[in-house]
Amino acid sequence: MNVPKIDLPRIVVIGCGFAGLKLCKKINTKNHQVVLLDKNNYHTFQPLMYQVASAGVEPDSIIYPIRKVFKGKKNFHFRMTEVKNVDTDSKTVHTSIGDIDYDHLVIATGAATNYFGNENIEQNSMPMKSLVEALNLRSLILQNFEKALNTKDLAERESLMNFVIVGAGATGVELAGALAELKKYVLPNDYPELDIRRMEIHLIEASGKVLGNMSEKASSKSEVFLRKMGVNIWLDTMVKDYDGHLITTNKNDFQSKTLIWAAGVKGAPTKGLNVELNHSNRIVVDEFNKIAGLENVYAIGDVSSVETANTPRGHAMLASVAEQQGKQLGKNFNRISAGKEMQPFKYSDKGTMATIGRNLAVVDLSFIQFGGIFAWITWMFVHLMLLVDFRNRLIVFMNWAWSYVNYDKGTRLIVREYKKEAVSLSVNKKEEIIKDESLSVKLS
Amino acid sequence: MNVPKIDLPRIVVIGCGFAGLKLCKKINTKNHQVVLLDKNNYHTFQPLMYQVASAGVEPDSIIYPIRKVFKGKKNFHFRMTEVKNVDTDSKTVHTSIGDIDYDHLVIATGAATNYFGNENIEQNSMPMKSLVEALNLRSLILQNFEKALNTKDLAERESLMNFVIVGAGATGVELAGALAELKKYVLPNDYPELDIRRMEIHLIEASGKVLGNMSEKASSKSEVFLRKMGVNIWLDTMVKDYDGHLITTNKNDFQSKTLIWAAGVKGAPTKGLNVELNHSNRIVVDEFNKIAGLENVYAIGDVSSVETANTPRGHAMLASVAEQQGKQLGKNFNRISAGKEMQPFKYSDKGTMATIGRNLAVVDLSFIQFGGIFAWITWMFVHLMLLVDFRNRLIVFMNWAWSYVNYDKGTRLIVREYKKEAVSLSVNKKEEIIKDESLSVKLS
Numbered sequence: 001m002n003v004p005k006i007d008l009p010r011i012v013v014i015g016c017g018f019a020g021l022k023l024c025k026k027i028n029t030k031n032h033q034v035v036l037l038d039k040n041n042y043h044t045f046q047p048l049m050y051q052v053a054s055a056g057v058e059p060d061s062i063i064y065p066i067r068k069v070f071k072g073k074k075n076f077h078f079r080m081t082e083v084k085n086v087d088t089d090s091k092t093v094h095t096s097i098g099d100i101d102y103d104h105l106v107i108a109t110g111a112a113t114n115y116f117g118n119e120n121i122e123q124n125s126m127p128m129k130s131l132v133e134a135l136n137l138r139s140l141i142l143q144n145f146e147k148a149l150n151t152k153d154l155a156e157r158e159s160l161m162n163f164v165i166v167g168a169g170a171t172g173v174e175l176a177g178a179l180a181e182l183k184k185y186v187l188p189n190d191y192p193e194l195d196i197r198r199m200e201i202h203l204i205e206a207s208g209k210v211l212g213n214m215s216e217k218a219s220s221k222s223e224v225f226l227r228k229m230g231v232n233i234w235l236d237t238m239v240k241d242y243d244g245h246l247i248t249t250n251k252n253d254f255q256s257k258t259l260i261w262a263a264g265v266k267g268a269p270t271k272g273l274n275v276e277l278n279h280s281n282r283i284v285v286d287e288f289n290k291i292a293g294l295e296n297v298y299a300i301g302d303v304s305s306v307e308t309a310n311t312p313r314g315h316a317m318l319a320s321v322a323e324q325q326g327k328q329l330g331k332n333f334n335r336i337s338a339g340k341e342m343q344p345f346k347y348s349d350k351g352t353m354a355t356i357g358r359n360l361a362v363v364d365l366s367f368i369q370f371g372g373i374f375a376w377i378t379w380m381f382v383h384l385m386l387l388v389d390f391r392n393r394l395i396v397f398m399n400w401a402w403s404y405v406n407y408d409k410g411t412r413l414i415v416r417e418y419k420k421e422a423v424s425l426s427v428n429k430k431e432e433i434i435k436d437e438s439l440s441v442k443l444s
Numbered sequence: 445m446n447v448p449k450i451d452l453p454r455i456v457v458i459g460c461g462f463a464g465l466k467l468c469k470k471i472n473t474k475n476h477q478v479v480l481l482d483k484n485n486y487h488t489f490q491p492l493m494y495q496v497a498s499a500g501v502e503p504d505s506i507i508y509p510i511r512k513v514f515k516g517k518k519n520f521h522f523r524m525t526e527v528k529n530v531d532t533d534s535k536t537v538h539t540s541i542g543d544i545d546y547d548h549l550v551i552a553t554g555a556a557t558n559y560f561g562n563e564n565i566e567q568n569s570m571p572m573k574s575l576v577e578a579l580n581l582r583s584l585i586l587q588n589f590e591k592a593l594n595t596k597d598l599a600e601r602e603s604l605m606n607f608v609i610v611g612a613g614a615t616g617v618e619l620a621g622a623l624a625e626l627k628k629y630v631l632p633n634d635y636p637e638l639d640i641r642r643m644e645i646h647l648i649e650a651s652g653k654v655l656g657n658m659s660e661k662a663s664s665k666s667e668v669f670l671r672k673m674g675v676n677i678w679l680d681t682m683v684k685d686y687d688g689h690l691i692t693t694n695k696n697d698f699q700s701k702t703l704i705w706a707a708g709v710k711g712a713p714t715k716g717l718n719v720e721l722n723h724s725n726r727i728v729v730d731e732f733n734k735i736a737g738l739e740n741v742y743a744i745g746d747v748s749s750v751e752t753a754n755t756p757r758g759h760a761m762l763a764s765v766a767e768q769q770g771k772q773l774g775k776n777f778n779r780i781s782a783g784k785e786m787q788p789f790k791y792s793d794k795g796t797m798a799t800i801g802r803n804l805a806v807v808d809l810s811f812i813q814f815g816g817i818f819a820w821i822t823w824m825f826v827h828l829m830l831l832v833d834f835r836n837r838l839i840v841f842m843n844w845a846w847s848y849v850n851y852d853k854g855t856r857l858i859v860r861e862y863k864k865e866a867v868s869l870s871v872n873k874k875e876e877i878i879k880d881e882s883l884s885v886k887l888s
Contacts, residue, residue: 002594041586041858058839060502060855067634068856077637080590080858097594132860142485146524150446150541190511193521391846391854395502395839402835410835411504412512414485414524416576416860 001035001100003077008033011333012093012102014083014270016043016066019301019322020108026330029075031337035100037093041066041080044131045387047319048396050171053128053137054178055186055412056403061395063131064388083109085272088294094272104296106329107270107283111302111317114264114280124244124420125261128171137260138411139418141179144257145191146414155255161199162256164247166239167263168205169213170354173222175260176203177356180229185407202254204234206263211362213316214352218362221371225356239263244420265317267303278305282314287344289329300325306345315347324348355379358404445479445544447521452477455777456537456546458527458714460487460510463745463766464552470774473519475781479544481537485510485524488575489831491763492840494615497572497581498622499630499856500847505839507575508832527553529716532738538716548740550773551714551727555746555761558708558724568688568864569703572615581704582855583862585623588701589635590858599699605643606700608691610683611707612649613657614798617666619704620647621800624673629851646698648678650707655806657760658796662806665815669800683707688864709761711747722749726758731788733773744769750789759791763830768792799823802848 009032013020016038024036042063051057070076081095086105093100113127126137141163148160163179165172179201188196203210203226209219210226210233226233239259240248247254267282269275275291276284282305285291289298289306301322305314315321325345332342351365353375361376363369380400387393403409453476457464460482468480486507495501514520525539530549537544557571570581588604595601607623609616623645632640647654647670653663654670654677670677682694683703691698711726713719719735720728726749729735733742733750745766749758759765769789776786795809797819805820807813824844831837847853 002596041590041856058502058504059859060504060857063857063859065634065854065856068852071633079593135859146485149523152446189515190509391842394842394846398835398838398842402838408512410509412485412509413504413507415503415507415579 001079001081001095001098003033003035003079003100006033006075008075009103009337010035010101011104011106012037012100013106013108014038014086014093015108015110015301015303016040016078017046017108017110017301017322018319019110019304019326020106021066021069022323022326023106023108023300023330024070024076024326026327026334028334028337029073032104032333033075033077034073035077035079035102036066036070037079037081037083037095037100038066039080039082041078042131043069043388045392046129047170047383047386049128049131049134050175050178052131052411053134053141054175054182055138055142055409056178057396057399058411059131059135061392061399062387064392069388083270086270087272088274088297091296093270102296104333105298107273107291107297107299107303108301108322108326109268109270109303111265112268113261114266115261116264118241121239121242121259121261124242125166125259127261128175129265135415136418139414139416140258140420141182142412142414143418145187145194148194149191157194158198158200159245159255160257161194161196162202162254163200163258163260164202164204164254164256165260165262166204167261168203168207168210168233168235169262170211170352172203172205172260172262173210173226173354173356175262176201176226176231177229177360180226180231181357182409183230186409186412190412200232201230202232202234202256204237204239204249206236206238208235210235211354214354214362215364215369217369218352218354218364218371222354222356222362225360225362225371229357229360265302267305269299269303273297278307278314280305280317282317284314287346288332288342289325289345298329300329306347308344311347318352320350321347353379353382445523445525445539445542447477447479447523447544450477450519452519453547453781454479454545455548455550456481456544457550457552458482458537459552459554459745459747460484460522461490461552461554461745461766462763463554463748463770464550465510465513466767466770467550467552467744467774468514468520468770470771470778472778472781473517476777477519477521478517479521479523479546480510480514481523481525481527481539482510483524483526484575485522486575487513487832489836490573491614491827491830493572493575493578494619494622496575496855497578497585498619498626499582499586499853500622501840501843502855503575503579505836505843506831508836513832527714530714531716532718532741535740537714546740548777549742551717551735551741551743551747552745552766552770553712553714553747555709556712557705558710559705560708562685565683565686565703565705568686569610569705571705572619573709579859580862583858583860584702584864585626586856586858587862589631589638592638593635601638602642602644603689603699604701605638605640606646606698607644607702607704608646608648608698608700609704609706610648611705612647612651612654612677612679613706614655614796616647616649616704616706617654617670617798617800619706620645620670620675621673621804624670624675625801626853627674630853630856634856644676645674646676646678646700648681648683648693650680650682652679654679655798658798658806659808659813661813662796662798662808662815666798666800666806669804669806669815673801673804709746711749713743713747717741722751722758724749724761726761728758731790732776732786733769733789742773744773750791752788755791762796764794765791797823797826
């Protein structure tokens with residue numbers, strides 16, 4: 001890789017999510033060279049992804065150019081590339097644009113959707129872990145209604161208008177709420193020819209409550225809010241299979257063209273690491289975010305699990321944990337180069353919150369739990385402040401204000417049509433493919 | 445097609461550009477049923493497309509959901525579909541979602557990029573006639589710089605950093621100016637490792653002046669502005685060929701990975717029409733926008749050319765002409781149903797304008813021509829007012845204000861990577877393709 005070799009220890013960071021971003025911001029690059037690798041040229045503010053999927057905010061307002069964050073930072077190099085694997089013996093990272101050596105390596109590759117091994121579900125359901133996936137979901141939701149207009153078969157139409165969300169964590173709950181708002185305020189105007197009352201939103205959860213990681217109060221309040229908004233909640237229900245039409249569970253079955261899979265994530269470690277992974281595929285690290293058995297290799301964010309005596313099962317996979325880990329590791333790099341000892345990571349829980357809909361949210365702080373309009377305002381304010389910069393904040397705020405005043409969602413746009421059968425699509429290319437001799441040899 | 449048959453004459457409108465949009469807004473649907481067909485679910489504000497391509501505004505802020513425009517309009521039906529062809533004998537439109545009969549048919553299918561028959565250029569250059577094309581161009585421009593970092597071959601690097609725009613009409617001029625701004629204000633910060641001074645912007649024009657359809661004053665002023673901003677202008681220069689690397693003209697040759705083709709458009713009429721087309725593939729219509737020889741078939745907007753004694757060569761392909769045609773035809777439908785005569789179309793030229801960069805624009809009005817900062821403010825104000833609604837206006841304005849204050853462009857994001865060789869891409873799918881038996885038969 002085309003990065004200058006200078007007389008400073010080189011830290012290679014893989015991934016620019018919340019953890020990688022905070023880390024790189026924190027590291028003093030007078031004493032280190034930092035090389036940040038990510039497959040995208042932007043950082044994604046994941047907490048608002050569900051609003052992109054539900055036509056609430058512009059995609060471009062929740063992502064942020066990485067190069068802009070690090071404008072003017074010396075000895076810092078960003079490369080947009082796919083990391084293939086890591087060789088910790090030779091201390092080399094292999095990427096699609098060549099190899100790079102490291103003195104210190106930080107794995108901040110985040111999480112991936114966890115289908116728990118069910119291939120049918122993986123193939124037929126919609127994940128929402130990346131911006132492109134959120135955009136695909138936005139297209140699909142709208143396409144379904146366009147299609148529903150074209151069929152006289154009532155069962156088919158209802159199947160297009162039914163949305164089943166699996167997993168009642170923050171993502172599932174927030175998306176269910178956003179869909180309920182679309183149903184209530186937007187879709188009846190957009191599709192007067194359809195009987196939107198027949199649209200159903202199902203939220204399926206394997207455990208006995210929604211927002212399981214929040215307080216009892218938040219959990220029960222959000223359930224009330226969701227039911228009030230018309231979301232059907234199915235607790236203690238495990239999805240078993242999905243063929244693109246029929247969802248089977250241990251209880252009811254559901255007919256739906258759209259299964260949104262928010263039931264789980266797992267760590268997405270870089271290939272080639274010979275390390276201990278916990279039950280959710282996360283890399284086990286110590287309180288300094290170091291990986292046991294490897295020299296100068298760290299993991300932070302969702303891909304890591306800080307398992308110590310105090311936290312035997314690690315922390316939850318949350319943006320706030322990731323940010324604090326990144327910040328702490330950055331500080332530790334600076335401490336080492338100043339001849340000081342590393343400090344252990346300690347998570348400071350600032351609280352959690354989730355929004356369900358217009359004027360409806362739940363907030364858990366250490367000293368108080370509350371829900372309703374004040375929680376909703378708190379949620380909005382906190383999320384606006386967390387957005388990377390002023391421009392994004394302003395645009396998200398404009399969208400929210402607009403939606404609030406007009407009972408509307410402005411971005412119900414199918415910019416690129418989502419085609420489930422990407423494979424059969426490439427079939428249309430067969431003529432061109434045949435033109436390519438090297439391929440036709442392989443094919444025939 | 446699943447549209448109710450009611451006891452009113454049915455007007456089918458193909459295309460929701462400026463012409464189709466204005467027409468449908470104008471038609472009184474107490475007296476007509478209107479069925480609007482478009483392949484997208486949004487209307488595109490084409491004049492700002494170059495700003496999407498050059499990372500200046502969000503894609504979602506220059507497009508607008510069609511269903512939202514016609515919210516509450518009775519006897520109005522929108523269908524997102526691809527029109528296959530028209531059968532004027534049986535008065536039927538064939539589409540991807542079925543057939544529909546019409547009493548009146550309006551062709552408002554707009555224009556397509558005109559490569560003047562050069563297949564190499566068509567295959568290797570970047571057009572900018574649709575939002576997706578503008579987004580592809582945005583991705584490609586940014587990808588080029590990411591790639592330039594990875595090569596030590598100076599010629600290769602310069603070829604990635606050279607941008608050649610063909611056609612110095614409004615689109616070419618505005619895009620050239622926007623690229624010059626990226627070069628001056630944004631890219632040196634984003635890519636400190638590259639010598640951005642080596643980036644070249646070439647604007648090639650076959651005729652002897654830029655902005656040929658504007659006044660002498662506007663033309664010469666914009667040329668001065670462009671040169672001042674570092675754009676290389678090549679007049680009287682005809683591009684002959686482009687293989688993806690080398691651009692050959694009747695004069696100089698250029699090495700560039702990116703050729704942006706803004707050299708011409710042509711009418712894009714619906715298939716199956718047996719009608720007279722003029723030299724730019726536009727449908728010749730009379731002053732009532734009627735197509736000679738067909739019963740109740742009209743054409744408006746870029747696809748039409750109103751050729752009368754006063755306008756023997758038709759009008760320019762401009763948004764303002766399209767809007768006025770749409771409005772006039774809408775009025776005429778209303779007049780007929782009120783038992784009145786149709787009124788002939790008369791274009792009222794409100795003026796033309798183009799922006800080149802920060803504080804630099806040119807404006808031609810019938811009574812005055814001016815350029816500079818006041819023209820730039822006028823351009824901004826007029827374009828903001830023309831945007832479909834308040835939300836879009838506000839967001840575009842925020843982007844502009846942000847860029848102006850910060851000398852920045854906020855949306856330099858590669859949301860979906862642009863792959864020139866879409867064909868070789870599908871090659872990666874060969875394994876899946878082979879699995880598809882029906883295809884492997886066709887292939888072998």
